[in-house]
Amino acid sequence: MVTARDVAERAGTSTAVVSYVVNNGPRNVSPATRDRVLLAAAELGYRPNALARALSHGRTSSIGLVVPDIANRFFGELARALEEAAGARGNLLLIGDSGLDLVREKSHIAAFVDRRVDSVVVVSLQDSPDLSALHAAEIPVVALHPVPETIGASTISIDYEAAAYAAVRHLIDHDYETIAVLNGPSESAGAQQHWQGAARAAAESGSVVIEHLHSEFARADAAQLMLDRLARPERPRAIYCSTDEQAYGVLFACHRLGLAVPRDIAVSGFDGTEHSGYSTPPLTTVAQPIQEIADRAIEILASNTSDIPVQEIVPYTLVVRESCGVHAH
Amino acid sequence: MVTARDVAERAGTSTAVVSYVVNNGPRNVSPATRDRVLLAAAELGYRPNALARALSHGRTSSIGLVVPDIANRFFGELARALEEAAGARGNLLLIGDSGLDLVREKSHIAAFVDRRVDSVVVVSLQDSPDLSALHAAEIPVVALHPVPETIGASTISIDYEAAAYAAVRHLIDHDYETIAVLNGPSESAGAQQHWQGAARAAAESGSVVIEHLHSEFARADAAQLMLDRLARPERPRAIYCSTDEQAYGVLFACHRLGLAVPRDIAVSGFDGTEHSGYSTPPLTTVAQPIQEIADRAIEILASNTSDIPVQEIVPYTLVVRESCGVHAH
DNA sequence: CTGAAAGCGCTTACAG
DNA sequence: CTGAAAGCGCTTACAG
Secondary structure (H helix, E strand, O other), X not given: OOOHHHHHHHHOOOHHHHHHHHOOOOOOOOHHHHHHHHHHHHHHOOOOOHHHHHHHHOOOOEEEEEEOOOOOHHHHHHHHHHHHHHHOOOOEEEEEEOOOOHHHHHHHHHHHHHOOOOEEEEOOOEOOOOOHHHHHOOOOEEEOOOOOHHHOOEEEEOOHHHHHHHHHHHHHHXXXXXXXXXXXXXXXXXXXXXXXXXXXXXHXXXXXXXXXXXXXXXXXXXXXXXXXXXXXOOOOOEEEEOOHHHHHHHHHHHHHHOOOOOXXXXXXXXXXXXXXXXXXXXXXXXXXXXXXXXXXXXXXHHOOOOOXXXXXXXXXXXXXXXXXXXXXX | OOOHHHHHHHHOOOHHHHHHHHOOOOOOOOHHHHHHHHHHXXXXXXXXXXXXXXXXXXXXXXXXEEEOOOOOHHHHHHHHHHHHHHHHOOOEEEEEEOOOOHHHHHHHHHHHHHOOOOEEEEOOOEOOOOOHHHHHOOOOEEEOOOOOHHXXXXXXXXXXXXXXXXXXXXXXXXXXXXXXXXXXXXXXXXXXXXXXXXXXXXXXXXXOEEEEEEOOOOHHHHHHHHHHHHHOOOOOOEEEEOOHHHHHHHHHHHHXXXXXXXXXXXXXXXXXXXXXXXXXXXXXXEEOOHHHHHHHHHHHHHOOOOOOOOEEEOOOEEEOOHHHOOOOO
């Protein structure tokens, strides 16, 4: 590959000047010299080596992202939004897919440290992720879900508890008296908040019977669990799911069992990707403001003037569609 | 961060020896020295700087991936499989999401060149992608769809034409006499093959009437197009879609218009991700061997003894489910 | 405005 | 088996 030295020789100058021209600084260069360098660079097809630049400059202009499952639409949309926000500031987003595996989550974090990313955005599999490697390397982190304060990371997310409360409250307003909460694994991020919000809504109503179920986040797991559950007597009239993926699994189980949604069973989801509007039937769901979350996350990381973690709450939207029944009020 | 120099000092040796120990070579180190280095490294929490290593070593141990749309399940599953295959060989996969935008596709390729990835796997938006930047940097490429021979890249993919033929042939065997082909944009990768395969099957049958439609790959676009098309008279009895995403859009349009699948309209998809088994109704589709494609792609790039591009065809599977109707033979 | 030189943190011939 | 030194390709004080 062609180096700054090659360009300098052809332009009859030094590598320092080549650097000043390519980076528009930090020193001024006379217009004539500048033109010669630009011409030489263009003729040679010079592309600065990002590794060398990062090594001497001390910044890689890259941001690491850890997600539980890149094949999940929600994280796909999130990754895209983050990549755009990062790109707008000249940063490259490195995506690390945990594949629902804790070991891989950890190894991605290690790889990010080794490659000296400037900062990391994390959506962990766990309630309380291990960020020690990041802290040791003094790499700022923002988590996109609530984490314990003691963990020392910035946080930006919706209020899961409030969103769960609102969604279940909505089901109760439809006069559904028996409600199942299909949650993720109990240690998973947000699981507690989903259950607490739902339980609070049920308790408030007095009469509603609520039941707590757990499945993996994968559509197939949720489907299997619900095929079993719905075959048993006393099935719930409505199901609140902690992710859209699980809700699609429920929709599938209902279809398979000949149960009509929402006539026999009402369903609500959580995350609100574009796809939630295209299921059969379209899904009532809690929509997360993906764009806003992404923009703010990158902004927080960019303007990291202090080391003090910030905690931010962004608003969710309850999107009411067919799957929860005809609007009752 | 702690450097090799820090470790060397604590172990009472040189950075060269630290390197030999950490990398298990290329020189031998006496057991005693080795233990001292390992101990010092552990105590200090030493992590070699991957940038510096890459700069001096000349390899980054990273592979770039360009996909049209990471939020599309098919590419999500593909990215995961590639990441695993790459990781198994000690390589990191860098994912570049084009977001269905040619400019971004190009800028990701440029970013990969700048970061000196060892090789690139590309799924382009175009039939005939611009790989000149990669060629100039002598970075080997493998495309996961057919590209013109002249482009000088290795290729590994199913035989799209044959798969399209088989799927449409299957619809014809169901005695559907009017078939629509819902293709992607006309310049998109594979579009020609889809149409040619479908047209060949129709021509062979003699009596079947076939029509060619184009939509973007997004579910929403396909849905909108079909809402319009199916509202017109003389609607087709069956629809062959060039991606599962488009098929889901068709399913949605049918649901919205009160048309039952497969009773009123039969639908088939293409790609065959895990989700195709969970739609309403489950989707007949052409399944691509994602794992095999990923493994072979990484293998080809790893064992790049020659610069001669290789062209490989892997087998597809026609997965018959409810959406195309009760099995006719 | 410009050049020679040091330095980023590694790896690897080259001597010993 | 081990160390001093050069080199990977940049950036940036430091002189002039």
